[in-house]
Amino acid sequence: MEKDIELALEDIKNSLKTSCNNEAFWSDFIKPLKVLQIKDNRILLKTKNAFAKQILENEYCETLEKRLSSSLGSQVFVDFSVHDHTTKTESPSSFVTIKNTNINNNFVFDRFVVGGFNKLAYNAAQSLFGNSIWNPIFINGGVGLGKTHLLHAIGNKFLRSFPQKTIKYVTSDEFSRSVYGALSSNTIEELKNEYEQYDLLLFDDVQFLSNKEKINEIFFNIFNNNLSKNKIIVLASDKNPKDLIHFNERMRSRFASGLVIPITKPDLESLKIILEHKIKEIDNSFHFTKECIDYIVRRNNNDIRQLEGCLHQILFYASSFFPPNSVIGIENIKKIFSFPESGDKNLGFDFDPELVIKQVCDVYHTPPDVLKGKKRTKEISLVRQVCMYVLKEKFPKMSLVAIGGAFGGRDHSTVIESLEKIKSLMQKDKSFGDFIKNLINKI
Ligand code: ADP
Ligand code: MG
Numbered sequence: 001m002e003k004d005i006e007l008a009l010e011d012i013k014n015s016l017k018t019s020c021n022n023e024a025f026w027s028d029f030i031k032p033l034k035v036l037q038i039k040d041n042r043i044l045l046k047t048k049n050a051f052a053k054q055i056l057e058n059e060y061c062e063t064l065e066k067r068l069s070s071s072l073g074s075q076v077f078v079d080f081s082v083h084d085h086t087t088k089t090e091s092p093s094s095f096v097t098i099k100n101t102n103i104n105n106n107f108v109f110d111r112f113v114v115g116g117f118n119k120l121a122y123n124a125a126q127s128l129f130g131n132s133i134w135n136p137i138f139i140n141g142g143v144g145l146g147k148t149h150l151l152h153a154i155g156n157k158f159l160r161s162f163p164q165k166t167i168k169y170v171t172s173d174e175f176s177r178s179v180y181g182a183l184s185s186n187t188i189e190e191l192k193n194e195y196e197q198y199d200l201l202l203f204d205d206v207q208f209l210s211n212k213e214k215i216n217e218i219f220f221n222i223f224n225n226n227l228s229k230n231k232i233i234v235l236a237s238d239k240n241p242k243d244l245i246h247f248n249e250r251m252r253s254r255f256a257s258g259l260v261i262p263i264t265k266p267d268l269e270s271l272k273i274i275l276e277h278k279i280k281e282i283d284n285s286f287h288f289t290k291e292c293i294d295y296i297v298r299r300n301n302n303d304i305r306q307l308e309g310c311l312h313q314i315l316f317y318a319s320s321f322f323p324p325n326s327v328i329g330i331e332n333i334k335k336i337f338s339f340p341e342s343g344d345k346n347l348g349f350d351f352d353p354e355l356v357i358k359q360v361c362d363v364y365h366t367p368p369d370v371l372k373g374k375k376r377t378k379e380i381s382l383v384r385q386v387c388m389y390v391l392k393e394k395f396p397k398m399s400l401v402a403i404g405g406a407f408g409g410r411d412h413s414t415v416i417e418s419l420e421k422i423k424s425l426m427q428k429d430k431s432f433g434d435f436i437k438n439l440i441n442k443i
Contacts, residue, residue, distance in 0.1 A: 005043060006035050008071040012064065024320065029055060036084070041076045043068065046084065051283050051319065053080045055312050057106060102169040103159065103202075107152030113277050115270025118146055118263045125154050128200075128232060129161060134259040136223075136233040138206075140240050141263030144303030147236035150263075151202040154234060158200050165199040172209035179215050188218065195222045199231050206237035206255070211246040220251055233258075266304065271297040274304060275311060283315050285324040295330045295442065298359065330442070353406050356394055359443050360387045372408035385418035386436065392419055393440050 013033060017026050029052045037044040045064075047053040056064075057080055064078045114122045124137050139147050155169050182191040195201065201222075209219060226233055237244070241255035266274070272293050279288060288296075296314070300307040317336040318328060326332075354368070361368045364383045371384045384407055391403050400412035426433035 012067045103155040104152045107149040109153045113274045117266040121261045124261045136258035138260045139236040144305030145263045167200040168198045169202040171204045176210040201233045203235045207239045287327045289329045388418040389422040
């Protein structure tokens with residue numbers, strides 16, 4: 001068996017060489033992978049270093065599991081370790097617990113940064129360990145904002161706090177598949193019994209639960225049964241219960257009857273803290289300047305997964321090109337993202353005029369929409385002209401028509417006038433000139 005797994009891993013590594021499209025990444029992270037331990041259906045792989053471990057866990061775990069499972073002909077799970085010997089947390093006994101629960105022991109509260117945007121969800125999660133238990137809890141938030149992390153963190157804490165209780169993390173996709181399986185093998189009662197014994201059920205990605213009546217019905221039965229027995233259910237979804245339109249009405253209202261808690265779009269301050277936290281966690285040998293943190297966050301402010309992806313990209317190139325203990329500033333980041341190889345994963349650093357406009361507007365405390373309208377007060381016109389100028393500087397290839405288009409379809413002569421106006425103002429007034437240059441540099 002061990003030999004089979006090793007051979008399968010070698011094959012997969014080779015096939016990834018072409019498909020991952022990044023030779024340096026492949027030789028640094030994928031190629032050094034080795035089988036460390038095999039325990040039941042879990043394979044522990046050794047990674048080159050902690051950074052590689054984190055990247056692989058986040059971005060390649062699923063791929064490796066899928067490919068290994070298909071080449072071995074049975075479902076296997078993959079874990080990563082930096083150490084030659086399995087450490088305490090990776091001991092066989094913790095393997096087994098985690099295996100039966102599907103809980104990922106990387107996603108813990110210690111690594112979950114709490115800010116204004118997720119405070120309510122965090123409090124609701126913690127309430128499960130206090131006196132006032134809300135049940136069910138329905139966490140609702142956009143993609144990459146920490147719902148899955150939070151569910152696993154609850155699971156990990158629950159496992160530690162109540163070792164005798166049974167818990168399960170499942171995605172609606174996995175659940176739907178196991179219901180299909182049970183229906184075809186006539187074991188639906190067993191499946192229901194299994195789910196009805198869990199003291200804590202963490203149900204992720206509710207929005208993907210199959211809309212087949214039968215699956216809905218089985219889920220609904222389990223859901224009601226568990227709640228009536230005071231078993232805890234925490235659900236996560238990127239849709240609010242009322243927008244889960246493919247569910248029937250009673251199910252939606254049942255979801256909504258619990259505590260529905262939003263995770264909103266993170267604010268810049270929280271994102272900065274998260275980024276600093278992640279940098280420390282992954283690689284402590286680089287020092288990022290405050291401006292640099294701000295710069296990265298402003299460009300990756302949609303979700304935390306995107307921010308993490310961007311950081312991985314930066315650290316990967318930083319560790320290849322800059323000596324340890326380097327100070328990483330905006331200039332270094334710009335350099336990293338000018339490498340052609342980083343192009344296909346140019347997270348958040350794409351050509352995005354809207355982002356530029358938004359940042360100029362932030363400086364002037366003006367909502368971007370106003371610039372697209374007809375308003376021509378002196379202040380608004382100035383902001384609009386500055387935006388046009390900054391756009392042209394940032395994206396020299398952007399046509400005048402396209403620039404005008406970004407401001408409610410102004411024609412190209414207006415754009416030329418604006419560019420001239422700002423140029424001459426910058427010449428006449430040195431401090432204005434410095435301000436604009438500085439602004440361009442920061443964006
Ligand atoms: P979702 O399930 O909402 O799509 P995830 O839970 O998968 O999002 O989070 C995406 C990534 O961002 C994960 O790697 C997770 O660890 C990280 N993350 C999300 N929220 C936080 C947080 N508050 N603190 C630290 N990391 C976070
Ligand atoms: Mg998720």
